[in-house]
Amino acid sequence: MTDAELVEETITFVKETLQHAEGGHDWFHIQRVFNNTMLIAREEKVDILVVSLGALLHDIADAKFHDGDESIGPEMATNFLSSLKVPKKLIKHVVNIINNISYKSGLDDGKRKKKRFNSKELQVVQDADRLDAMGAIGIARAFNYGGFKNRTLYDPNIPPNLKMTKEAYKKSTSPTINHFYEKLLLLKDKMNTKTGKKLAQERHEYMLKYLEQFYKEWNPLSVPVKV
Template sequence: MDLTAWQQDIEHWFAKHYTGGDASHDIAHFRRVWHCARQIADGQPVSLTVILFASYFHDLVSLPKNHPDRARSSQLSAQQTLSILSRDFPRFPAEHHAAVAHAIEAHSFSAQITPQTLEAKIVQDADRLEALGAIGLARVFAVSGAMNAALFDANDPFADRRALDDKAYALDHFQTKLLRLPATMQTVKGREMAQRNADFLVHFMAKLSAELAGDPDSLDVDIIRRFAAQDLPKLC
């Protein structure tokens, strides 16, 4: 089967079986990860079929951020995906099962599993790009709102005099995770995309800082200098 036919089968499976997922882990998220992964994979010696299945099923289990087993979400997703492939996708080559499972396990930031294949590296990069840019900006506040977290600490929004706490303040998540993501990217193209989208978040922070200071028509250049992407080591 070609990729279009496989994707149609996957979409049919999700329409029939998938009832989970919040606004950050719905079918639209899976589609975006797949489209992004295809861009990163362009011209690379990879199995696009493995990437397709891993992109769609990587967040099949997504425990809330405050759940004690949150770090096991990707491993649980991989386990469920293997069962689904065997039961519902009998035409999918069994020799690809392990590669799909590994790409799913390794995509997670909290699981801290190093991707060993180029397919896994691409899926990890594509998923992490969802946490940056305009979608990432929307997601961080949507998730924090669902957790009843404040948007920011009004007395110290950028944590100059306190410890960062992204469970209490949504804005803290930019420093605890989001702005660190470009350095974790596994591919050259993924890193380039991540740096551009992280810059977007820094400019949002600079705009917010200016508005909090009573200047709604400017950017706080000190925030841009402080958080602008640093030069990263070259990838092999």
């Protein structure tokens, strides 16, 4: 099987697996991350097959839709790639990307720190995934997931938690607007690649403008009326 055929087989598998997924974590999310990955990879020296498979399989079983079980995604990816006789070394790299790509994986869990996996391929796919959590798409995804979980849009009496541990992040039920401060607005400074940083800046500024407009509409009495 050629690399191109392997990628096509993976696309088919992901589409079938995620056909009933929540709108912010469905096939179209994967497709956008894949496209972002290919864009960023143009300027980076990476293994294209690894980043392709990492992007396509990174959310094959997101833990938040599986009672917080973080082992299902890596296991599904391993079983799928193994069934196609993909070399174990390549599978291990892809699984390491899946295990380390998420925002929460970088949060303090209160446990003794161990050296985390890192590679240029992880950095590229991670930037691509984080870009999809920013800008117009990121805003849409945030409110779509908030609606999926029946969360409040905004509550002025519930401030954002800016020092969340990994466990607190996983259990959070805070209003969707808080998510901007607890994650989305922090992503710009966590990008790895030159292209990722450039694209993130534009999306970051868009989110700031959105929040400014949101607060104006939330409390119009606080905005002076020009006559």
